[in-house]
Amino acid sequence: MESKEWSSGVWTHLTAVRRRSPLVQCITNLVSMDLVANTLLSAGASPAMVHSIAEVPDFTPHIHALCVNVGTLTPDWLPSMKAAAELASQLKKPWVLDPAAVSCSGFRLKACLELVELKPSVIKGNGSEIIALSSASRSHTKGADSSHESTEAIEAAKSLALSSGAVVAVSGAVDIVTDGKRVIGVHNGTKMMQKITATGCSLAGLVAAFLAVDPLQPLEATVSAMSVFGIAGELGEAMANGPASLRMHLIDSLYGLDETTVLNRVRITSLG
Numbered sequence: 587m588e589s590k591e592w593s594s595g596v597w598t599h600l601t602a603v604r605r606r607s608p609l610v611q612c613i614t615n616l617v618s619m620d621l622v623a624n625t626l627l628s629a630g631a632s633p634a635m636v637h638s639i640a641e642v643p644d645f646t647p648h649i650h651a652l653c654v655n656v657g658t659l660t661p662d663w664l665p666s667m668k669a670a671a672e673l674a675s676q677l678k679k680p681w682v683l684d685p686a687a688v689s690c691s692g693f694r695l696k697a698c699l700e701l702v703e704l705k706p707s708v709i710k711g712n713g714s715e716i717i718a719l720s721s722a723s724r725s726h727t728k729g730a731d732s733s734h735e736s737t738e739a740i741e742a743a744k745s746l747a748l749s750s751g752a753v754v755a756v757s758g759a760v761d762i763v764t765d766g767k768r769v770i771g772v773h774n775g776t777k778m779m780q781k782i783t784a785t786g787c788s789l790a791g792l793v794a795a796f797l798a799v800d801p802l803q804p805l806e807a808t809v810s811a812m813s814v815f816g817i818a819g820e821l822g823e824a825m826a827n828g829p830a831s832l833r834m835h836l837i838d839s840l841y842g843l844d845e846t847t848v849l850n851r852v853r854i855t856s857l858g
C-alpha cells in the first residue's frame with residue numbers, strides 16, 4: 587500500500603471511531619484503568635471497565651469490542667477474562683489480548699497461553715512479551731517493561747500470528763504489526779511515552795476501538811490505532827515538561843487531532 591493510502595486509512599478509521607463511538611469492554615489491570623478509559627474517551631470511543639464474571643452474560647453481548655489485559659492478574663480475575671473472551675469470539679466481536687508482563691510467573695504465562703486459545707483478533711505486547719508468548723517460555727523477566735527492541739521480536743511476532751490466527755502488534759520505537767505474512771512498521775511516537783505507566787495498555791484499548799469500526803481488516807485497524815496514538819504522543823511532547831504533563835497533553839492531542847495533522851504526520855512503511 588502507498589503511504590498516502592495508509593494516511594487516508596488512518597484518518598478514515600479515526601473519524602469512524604468518533605462517529606460511531608464503539609462500546610469497548612476493558613478487563614484491564616488496576617494500574618491502567620484510568621488512562622485506558624481516558625484514552626478511549628478522547629478518541630471518541632465509549633469505555634466500560636466491566637470485569638465481574640457475574641456481568642459478562644448480560645453485558646458482553648452488547649459491546650463492540652473487548653480488551654483483556656493481564657497486567658495485575660489474580661486467580662479470581664482469570665475466569666472473567668476467559669468468559670468474556672469466549673463470548674466475544676462466539677459472537678464474532680473483535681477482542682485484543684495484552685499479555686502484560688507475561689514472563690513474570692508460570693501462572694501468568696499459562697493464563698496467556700489459554701487466552702490465546704480463545705482466538706483474540708489482535709495480540710498487542712512489547713518486544714519481550716511477544717518473544718516470551720511466542721516461545722511459550724519465561725526467559726526474560728523484566729516485568730511490564732521491555733528489555734527488547736520491537737524489531738528484535740519480528741520473527742516471534744510472525745510465528746505467533748501464524749500459530750494463533752491473530753494479528754500481532756509489537757509496540758516500541760517502531761511499532762510492528764503482522765498477520766504472519768505482511769509486516770508493517772509504524773514510526774510514530776516518542777520515547778518519553780515509555781515513562782508513563784499504562785501507555786501500552788491504553789494503546790491496546792485503542793486498538794480494540796479501531797477494530798470495532800473495521801473488524802474485517804484487523805491489520806489495517808491496528809496500524810491506524812498505533813499511528814494515531816503515536817501522533818498524539820508526538821504532539822503532546824511538544825507541549826510537555828516531562829512524563830506527567832505528557833500524559834495530559836497526549837490525551838488533549840488525541841482529542842483534538844485534525845485531518846491535516848494526521849495526513850502530514852502518519853509514518854507507516856512496509857517492512858516485508
Ligand SMILES: Nc1ncnc2c1ncn2[C@@H]1O[C@H](COP(=O)(O)OP(=O)(O)O)[C@@H](O)[C@H]1O
Pocket residue numbers: 711712713730731732757758759760761774775776777778779780784785786787789812815816
Ligand atoms: N523509543 C520509542 N520511540 C517512540 N515511541 C515509543 C518508544 N517506546 C515506546 N513508544 C510508544 O509508546 C507507546 C507504548 O509502547 P510501549 O512502551 O512499548 O508499551 P508497554 O508499555 O506495553 O511496554 C506506543 O505507542 C509506542 O509506539
Ligand SMILES: Cc1ncsc1CCOP(=O)(O)O
Pocket residue numbers: 615617618657658686687730731782783784785786787788
Ligand atoms: C507497572 C505495571 N505493573 C503491572 S501492570 C503495569 C502497567 C503496565 O502498563 P504498560 O504495559 O502500558 O507499561
Ligand SMILES: [Mg+2]
Pocket residue numbers: 684686687711712730786787
Ligand atoms: Mg504493556
